[in-house]
Amino acid sequence: MKRSFPNGNSGKILRLFLFSALVFSAFSLSGRRTGAGAAPDSPLVYVIPVEGEVEKGLSWVVRRGVREAEEARAEAIIIVINTDGGRADATREIMGHLLRSRVPVYSYIESRAFSAGAFIAVATREIYMASASMIGAATPIAVVPGAGPAATDTAMEEKMTSAFRALIASAAEQNGHPVEVVEAMVDRDVEIVDVIQKGKLLTLTNARAESEQIGLSQGTLDSLEEVTVALGFENAHLVFIESTWAEVAARFLTTSLITSLLLMGGLGGIYFEIRSPGFGVPGAIGITCLVLFFFGHYIAGLAGYEEIVIFIIGVVLLAIEIFVTPGFGLMGAAGVLCLIGSFISAMGRGPFFSGETIFSPAYFGALANLGMALVGLVVVIALSYRLGFSAGSPLFGRMVLTTDQSSRDGYEVSDAEPSSLLNKKGRTLTRLFPSGKARIDGEVVDVVSRGEFIEAGSEVEVIRVEGWRVVVRQIKDAERKEHSA
Secondary structure, three states: OOOOOOHHHHHHHHHHHHHHHHHHHOOOOOOEEEOOOOOOOOOEEEEEEEEOOEOHHHHHHHHHHHHHHHHOOOOEEEEEEEEOOEOHHHHHHHHHHHHOOOOOEEEEEEEEEEOHHHHHHHOOOEEEEOOOOEEEOOOOOOEEOOOEEOOOOHHHHHHHHHHHHHHHHHHHHHHOOOHHHHHHHHOOOOOEOOOEOOOOOOEEEHHHHOOOOOOOOOOEOOOHHHHHHHOOOOOOEEEEEEOOHHHHHHHHHOOHHHHHHHHHHHHHHHHHHHHOOOOOHHHHHHHHHHHHHHHHHHHOOOOOHHHHHHHHHHHHHHHHHHHOOOOOOHHHHHHHHHHHHHHHHHHOOOOOOOOOOOOOOHHHHHHHHHHHHHHHHHHHHHHHHHHHHOOOOOOHHHHOOOOOOOHHHOOOOOOOOHHHHOOOEEEEOOOEOOEEEEEEOOEEEEEEOOOOOEOOOOEEEEEEEEOOEEEEEEOOHHHHHHHHO
């Protein structure tokens, strides 16, 4: 039998597709750069800032800057560092962009390069530092999103330290930096005579870093222009890579806490919208949260169009399952899997079908974010039912009918036997969702549809009576014309 979308919910299906179009329309932004026109013989030098927290959105900015420098055949890239650190996965990605760059990369520490900043500096060919600047304190720590540093057992701490010690040592070897010095910034067990004692982390001032004993910094310079001269690029044309408003927003939206909140808001909004008639505030909130989620991760370079397409397929499958074939079967399960897959891939290193990223460790963090969102969603749903539908709650009287329907007020119980209504026609008084009321044979009767949604005022026919359960179907226009003919 051919199925069609019920009239009452075709609007929701249409809105799902409009939402899909809105998601795609948000991803047409490009980065920008500044710099005056260069003289034909001026060396071209790109400047990429690494400021504030090092997170995944910053990785996109660095990657874009490196790509533009390569396309412009620049002479050099200078990374200007001023950071206290950040995420480990973003640090690894940024280091990868710098180490693979076809344009020579140098770093200039304006104020501080702690933790992730030290790793990024070591990933460049030469390090220059400003007066009173510092580098070091780069040991990895576990952080719980929204809660700060977390305690770890000895085995886990040793495992993390060993991995990041090898990471910074490998970068130092590739760029000719003193390996033992950078290892001492990560591992407390490294001891260097007259430099650092065992059990302490190494942090260097600009003076110590450029000393003959350390040899990490190439010199103390107090301006970017002095750095370009030291590199042999006098009268260089500097091109500054600036974050677009979209990239600034992406850096905020891709933090673990905000990501979890957006997922919770998106899934919760869609859930409550499906549970309520029409289209209102829950649906608008859900759509907005999901748009922001995909927007941030797309601009940050984490999600590609593949994740968005998979998400849309998941939404369509769920819509078909809910509105066309009520129940929960193969399409519903496939839709849920598509949604989960798109979320996890968007929070990972993406794109989804890239062989080198399918098993990325970043997906563990994505699973943690999704888990937090689902736990929060369960709590919100439980609280909403507790506040809205339990007796004595503040909203109970607004959500549930509590008035008596006594005979003295004009309410009467129908004496009609439901079995006598079989094959009779009537008209719905309320929307069937799928239950409601209809007037049949002059009586107001509680009825239920076969699963489809029927609008108020629709003509229906009783097709089955099971005890006091009256099942109706909607009479289509074509049938009405056929009978009248």
